[in-house]
Amino acid sequence: AQSVTQLGSHVSVSEGALVLLRCNYSSSVPPYLFWYVQYPNQGLQLLLKYTSAATLVKGINGFEAEFKKSETSFHLTKPSAHMSDAAEYFCAVSQTSYDKVIFGPGTSLSVIP
Amino acid sequence: GAVVSQHPSWVICKSGTSVKIECRSLDFQATTMFWYRQFPKQSLMLMATSNEGSKATYEQGVEKDKFLINHASLTLSTLTVTSAHPEDSSFYICSASLNSGPQETQYFGPGTRLLVL
Numbered sequence A: 001a002q003s004v005t006q007l008g009s010h011v012s013v014s015e016g017a018l019v020l021l022r023c024n025y026s027s028s029v030p031p032y033l034f035w036y037v038q039y040p041n042q043g044l045q046l047l048l049k050y051t052s053a054a055t056l057v058k059g060i061n062g063f064e065a066e067f068k069k070s071e072t073s074f075h076l077t078k079p080s081a082h083m084s085d086a087a088e089y090f091c092a093v094s095q096t097s098y099d100k101v102i103f104g105p106g107t108s109l110s111v112i113p
Numbered sequence B: 001g002a003v004v005s006q007h008p009s010w011v012i013c014k015s016g017t018s019v020k021i022e023c024r025s026l027d028f029q030a031t032t033m034f035w036y037r038q039f040p041k042q043s044l045m046l047m048a049t050s051n052e053g054s055k056a057t058y059e060q061g062v063e064k065d066k067f068l069i070n071h072a073s074l075t076l077s078t079l080t081v082t083s084a085h086p087e088d089s090s091f092y093i094c095s096a097s098l099n100s101g102p103q104e105t106q107y108f109g110p111g112t113r114l115l116v117l
Helices: none
Strands: A003-005 A010-014 A019-021 A024-026 A032-038 A044-050 A056-058 A064-068 A073-078 A087-094 A107-112 B004-007 B010-013 B019-025 B032-038 B044-051 B067-073 B076-081 B090-098 B105-108 B112-116
Touching (some): A003 A087, A010 A019, A032 A073, A044 A073, A044 B105, B004 B090, B010 B019, B019 B090, B019 B112, B032 B067, B032 B076, B044 B067
Parallel strands (some): A010 A107
Antiparallel strands (some): A003 A024, A019 A073, A032 A044, A056 A064, A064 A073, A087 A107, B019 B076, B067 B076, B090 B112
């Protein structure tokens, strides 16, 4: 079975500060890991995905995530927060890049001017 | 890139009526589609896996007779909420799998917001 936990249901950062959203996973098989962003009243947008090619994954909008097998983590970072980054972020896991996705509970990011 | 559409984008209906939501893969064939449900301020929960030409596989706790899924073609899956009640009000999101080639991944639709009065 696969599962995802996200530490911190709500994170606030100042504009220009580092964004760090935490994700830990559990999987009995090598996982495929994803980060999605959801803006209010909208659907999902894929930020990035890990498919075992490289442990440091770069995504859109300046986000990146590092896969650490020893820590079973896939934390999302961005060097400098922008007001437009305020949204809900979901970490997710799957057995393949196209199989059903198990989502974490989500982290709401607020950016303070 | 691959696109998945959903129709309608939002729907309001009276309690007891049935609502059909369509999920289409616009530029690729998807043998597998997934249906998720998201309640306000919550995460997405998988409801069922829809395979073209066969019966859907429902997750534990999801009533198959209430949420009818039909995947009649490689580009269309439908979710029908039968005898909808206010507790069925939710955001329903589908996804379609492209499982071949360098672009293999899962593409999500924009979602359908259902409000049952």
